[in-house]
Amino acid sequence: MNIEKASVCPLDCPDTCSLSVTVAGDQVVGVRGSKVNPITHGAVCAKVANYYPEFVHGPNRLRHPLKRVGARGAGEFEQISWDVALDTIHRRVSDIIDRYGPQALLPLNYAGPHGMLAGDSMSLRFFHRIGASLLSRSPLCGGIRAAAYSGTFGATPGTPIQQVSAAKLIIVWGNNATSCNLHLMRQINAAKRNGARLVVIDPRRVKVAEQAHLHLPVRPGTDVVLAWSIAVELERLGGLDQTFIEKHVLGFNAYMDAAHAFPPERAAEICDVPLDDIRTLARWYRDATPAVIAWGNGLERNQNGGSGLRAIAALPALAGKFGVNGGGLVGGAGHAFPKTPDRLTRTDLVPAQTRTINIIDVGKLLLDENLDPPLKALFIYNHNPVIVHPDQNRLKQGLARDDLFIVGIEVAMTDSMAYADVILPACTHFEHADIYAAYGQQFLQRAEPVIPPVGESLPNTEIFRRLASRFGFTDAAFRESDVELMDEALNLEDPRMQGIRASKLPIDRAMKMEYAGEEPVLFQNVSPRTPSGKVELESPTLGARYGAALPGYRPVVSPYPLTLITPASDKRITSTFGGLSSNDATPVLDMNPVDAAVRGLDDGEVVKVWNELGQVFLPLRITVTVRPGVVSSDKGAWLRTSPNRQTVSALAPAHKADLADGACFNDSRVEVAAQ
Ligand code: SF4
Numbered sequence: 001m002n003i004e005k006a007s008v009c010p011l012d013c014p015d016t017c018s019l020s021v022t023v024a025g026d027q028v029v030g031v032r033g034s035k036v037n038p039i040t041h042g043a044v045c046a047k048v049a050n051y052y053p054e055f056v057h058g059p060n061r062l063r064h065p066l067k068r069v070g071a072r073g074a075g076e077f078e079q080i081s082w083d084v085a086l087d088t089i090h091r092r093v094s095d096i097i098d099r100y101g102p103q104a105l106l107p108l109n110y111a112g113p114h115g116m117l118a119g120d121s122m123s124l125r126f127f128h129r130i131g132a133s134l135l136s137r138s139p140l141c142g143g144i145r146a147a148a149y150s151g152t153f154g155a156t157p158g159t160p161i162q163q164v165s166a167a168k169l170i171i172v173w174g175n176n177a178t179s180c181n182l183h184l185m186r187q188i189n190a191a192k193r194n195g196a197r198l199v200v201i202d203p204r205r206v207k208v209a210e211q212a213h214l215h216l217p218v219r220p221g222t223d224v225v226l227a228w229s230i231a232v233e234l235e236r237l238g239g240l241d242q243t244f245i246e247k248h249v250l251g252f253n254a255y256m257d258a259a260h261a262f263p264p265e266r267a268a269e270i271c272d273v274p275l276d277d278i279r280t281l282a283r284w285y286r287d288a289t290p291a292v293i294a295w296g297n298g299l300e301r302n303q304n305g306g307s308g309l310r311a312i313a314a315l316p317a318l319a320g321k322f323g324v325n326g327g328g329l330v331g332g333a334g335h336a337f338p339k340t341p342d343r344l345t346r347t348d349l350v351p352a353q354t355r356t357i358n359i360i361d362v363g364k365l366l367l368d369e370n371l372d373p374p375l376k377a378l379f380i381y382n383h384n385p386v387i388v389h390p391d392q393n394r395l396k397q398g399l400a401r402d403d404l405f406i407v408g409i410e411v412a413m414t415d416s417m418a419y420a421d422v423i424l425p426a427c428t429h430f431e432h433a434d435i436y437a438a439y440g441q442q443f444l445q446r447a448e449p450v451i452p453p454v455g456e457s458l459p460n461t462e463i464f465r466r467l468a469s470r471f472g473f474t475d476a477a478f479r480e481s482d483v484e485l486m487d488e489a490l491n492l493e494d495p496r497m498q499g500i501r502a503s504k505l506p507i508d509r510a511m512k513m514e515y516a517g518e519e520p521v522l523f524q525n526v527s528p529r530t531p532s533g534k535v536e537l538e539s540p541t542l543g544a545r546y547g548a549a550l551p552g553y554r555p556v557v558s559p560y561p562l563t564l565i566t567p568a569s570d571k572r573i574t575s576t577f578g579g580l581s582s583n584d585a586t587p588v589l590d591m592n593p594v595d596a597a598v599r600g601l602d603d604g605e606v607v608k609v610w611n612e613l614g615q616v617f618l619p620l621r622i623t624v625t626v627r628p629g630v631v632s633s634d635k636g637a638w639l640r641t642s643p644n645r646q647t648v649s650a651l652a653p654a655h656k657a658d659l660a661d662g663a664c665f666n667d668s669r670v671e672v673a674a675q
Pocket of ligand 1 (some may be wrong): 017045047
């Protein structure tokens with residue numbers, strides 16, 4: 001008999017949909033949307049609807065602890081017991097600590113599941129207590145945007161997604177909303193039905209661009225120039241709100257001095273968009289109220305990414321678009337929740353002087369003979385670094401080191417798990433309770449397990465409790481239950497929690513984060529939380545931290561003529577669902593007909609895409625949906641899709657962006673030729 005059970009999607013996606021899961025016995029047989037969360041309102045993406053049951057129960061699922069018996073990366077393992085697995089880890093890690101100290105250990109984790117317990121809770125307590133090196137993981141994705149947002153506005157929530165439906169002008173900037181921010185589309189469509197204009201700024205003619213009144217196919221990495229030019233044009237049109245600027249903006253003159261070097265005429269050349277379109281956009285923006293900007297992650301992934309985001313974030317302040325429902329900038333949803341990460345992860349346990357390693361440097365540091373102490377043990381969990389890190393070939397070389405001890409904690413046998421010495425099987429979120437504070441909307445949700453753990457898998461929290469126990473950590477911090485961890489994760493005293501403990505939040509309700517009973521509206525009921533209390537177009541904080549008090553622009557210099565962008569796929573959430581037998585087709589390379597003709601390439605042929613870092617073979621799709629000079633191929637495909645076991649991450653440079661030392665995937669420069 002089938003039963004419907006409530007759950008929440010935990011994947012790395014801003015939407016965090018509420019789910020209705022169809023269960024037959026101990027099996028998940030179907031997943032669809034539920035209306036528990038009013039934002040996601042019964043709809044889910046096709047990825048989750050199509051692939052979740054195979055993800056939970058398919059042949060790739062890890063059901064038992066394993067030890068590696070073949071070469072690293074070859075994927076040959078044999079089953080062992082939990083006791084043997086924990087003993088092996090304890091013995092090998094203790095030897096490493098005795099010889100090199102605890103900082104020779106590194107947790108290499110990311111955000112596979114977004115539940116607050118499965119993410120970083122007991123796991124980091126363990127690593128903090130052991131004294132392992134700290135990992136700065138946000139540079140891989142989201143860190144640049146977070147730094148740009150908080151540098152401009154501080155830790156305050158921006159416009160909630162549901163207010164987009166009230167806007168008269170919506171600018172979707174670098175956000176392929178149809179594939180990776182699905183529920184923004186419902187708000188956009190509602191606004192359009194009420195007569196709103198839609199502008200899309202994206203190098204590709206993505207689906208949302210096909211519905212737009214204006215599409216600017218900006219050259220990747222030049223968004224800062226485009227935003228500056230809009231500011232200059234607003235000034236020419238008398239569209240600057242001087243009263244607001246004088247009262248609420250820091251650094252107006254310095255920002256405009258930088259912007260004046262890039263008037264629309266020059267921006268049209270650099271960004272390769274029509275001059276008239278820049279002027280039209282500025283005029284529409286001046287005239288529309290409410291006007292809202294909804295940006296995505298795509299535009300942060302280049303060396304000017306932070307500058308682009310900051311220059312865009314300045315526009316609503318310059319044009320006086322804050323202070324009304326439906327205006328401003330959709331962002332900062334994470335700041336809406338009263339989270340207490342220090343308490344949840346017990347940062348007080350971190351020994352003084354512990355080093356921090358940038359996640360995108362891991363490949364380089366694994367091969368660094370002068371690193372002191374060297375990295376000798378990795379715990380890879382919630383993460384598939386072989387597929388998602390830049391400079392894939394160097395990372396694979398580092399992971400293949402014989403003297404490295406790798407513990408993998410995962411749901412499925414991924415390309416990264418294939419490098420592990422010992423693998424511990426983790427539950428999917430359908431098999432444990434968790435709480436979810438979305439990063440794209442402002443509703444808190446809780447879920448109970450809908451099926452028992454598959455095989456011998458365990459929730460991440462229990463895995464790290466057992467590890468802690470095996471290492472002799474008897475502190476109370478390692479005995480807390482999942483219910484106690486939930487209550488540690490959010491501040492019950494904060495009015496936004498309405499006096500409800502996180503662990504007691506009903507699963508048939510999503511709790512909206514409110515300010516004195518209202519949704520946040522910046523400059524109405526919430527304010528910037530910058531040091532100055534103003535919108536900081538010139539940021540002393542970012543200046544001190546990154547040498548970037550103001551946005552800047554640096555062109556990429558490369559002998560390779562084409563820019564390769566690697567956007568999110570409509571088949572995977574980053575790399576999740578990539579290893580499924582029903583979802584392992586090789587992604588195509590999209591190329592404009594002009595670039596294909598110059599190279600004598602035909603639609604459908606397999607082409608070689610290369611640069612100094614690697615080479616990838618992909619079937620070619622010739623299409624006008626990608627602009628000339630740019631080629632595009634979806635990220636997240638697994639190595640099995642590639643004849644030479646290199647994917648697009650092999651072509652991504654490891655240099656850093658202007659903020660947060662973030663990754664610059666879209667700075668890949670390549671050449672393409674017939675095989
Ligand atoms: S991946 Fe995103 S859109 Fe799809 S179900 Fe999960 S939260 Fe919703």
